[in-house]
Amino acid sequence: MKLIFAGTPDFAAAHLKALLASDHEILAVYTQPDRPSGRGKKLHASAVKTLALSHQIPVEQPENFKSEQSVDTLKNYHADLMVVVAYGLLLPKGVLDAPTKGCINVHGSLLPRWRGAAPIQRAIWAGDSHSGVAIMQMDEGLDTGPVLLEKTIPIEKTDTSASLYTKLAELGPVALLAALASYEQLEATTQSEVDVTYAKKLSKDEAKCDWSLPCAQLERNVRSFNPWPYSWFMHNNDAIKIHTAETVEQKHSSSSFQNGQVIAYSKEGLDIQCKDGILRVKQLQLPGKKKQNVAELINGKPNLFTSGQQLS
Incomplete structure (x- = not known):
């Protein structure tokens, strides 16, 4: 398929790397604007941007999608599907509807458990025995779309957020490629609203x-x-x-x-x-x-x- 990829940190870059090694075509990459970091507060590109530029892929960095121009730019790529992994921006309906097949998201939890910003950390915090990744067809809600595919792994008693993050960054690309390979045959499962939990940010x-x-x-x-x-x-x-x-x-x-x-x-x-x-x-x-x-x-x-x- 012809894809647009949207993501920002290392976790997302691991998924982009897998797509670059596949038969799918990456038309463009969307990522957060460069942010100041370090002692000198110099602007630094995201891990996703760095990887995309090394493969000569067009990079788009809108602050948001509130302007018609930003949505039109995305539409003009004429993508089949948009893959979103830890992007960090809420996507309005105009963006969700722009690709022919819509947008899918790789989320670091077993939905509907731990919707939101810190699913990996909250799974450990709550003492969950398992975590995993969910491939979800995106809608306008916060991680509320139907689930297309899930992969599960145990949480070890010694796992930190860092170690579980690494494990899911390896599992996620495998699940993503499997979902893309059989996308037309996947059965979308509506999430239960009974078992919903929210992963609020850490402080x-x-x-x-x-x-x-x-x-x-x-x-x-x-x-x-x-x-x-x-x-x-x-x-x-x-x-x-x-x-x-x-x-x-x-x-x-x-x-x-x-x-x-x-x-x-x-x-x-x-x-x-x-x-x-x-x-x-x-x-x-x-x-x-x-x-x-x-x-x-x-x-x-x-x-x-x-x-x-x-x-x-």
Whole structure:
């Protein structure tokens, strides 16, 4: 088919790369406008734009599709289908109807669970046993269109958002090519409105450790907020990020320590009292420093934490 591809980050670029290696023709690529990043705040092209330009594919970067001209530009490509992967713009009806066969989306969850902005992170945050990708025929709603094809993978107990992201970035292109190969024969399944959940964006405020939460939830927070914004807590007026943690069996009576108190600081880790047990922090990151194993940190800073200290 003659395709238009719309996407922005690395996750989308993995799908574009698969399409470029296929028999489909990429007429144009749509991606977000270049954004300032880094210390110098210089404009940087998206991963999708960089890949498209390396293959001499026309790149379009509208701020939005509110003008008739932006919609007409898309129509003039006369595409069979538009493939959308983590594009970052809402598509109005004029865009959805522009290609002959409409637009399909590769979404990083098993719809209707986790519609919205952060499906990969929220699956870990909620303790889901499985995730996957859904190929969906797009409509004007937020991830509400009928599902054409799904691929499922288990979420491992050690998965972070980064590792699950990588797995889905490998699974998604496989599912996309399979859907395109049998597009005319696929049966569209209307999503159930009973099982809908929404994956709201993550925030730094949400990532601040609430020691009154159950240990299992705090451990999932650590994994779901890695690599952004990282779970964190305040200590000596410093915001300290947690990279890895685990729950351990309660060895002290619940009356001995309050939520957020340090129980032990040893080479095994930093043990912190939570609602129903102990969270053992294995790796953390001090401001301006690289991440460190607690086993290494204790050699240089043996008095950084002491038993009985109350963390914010």
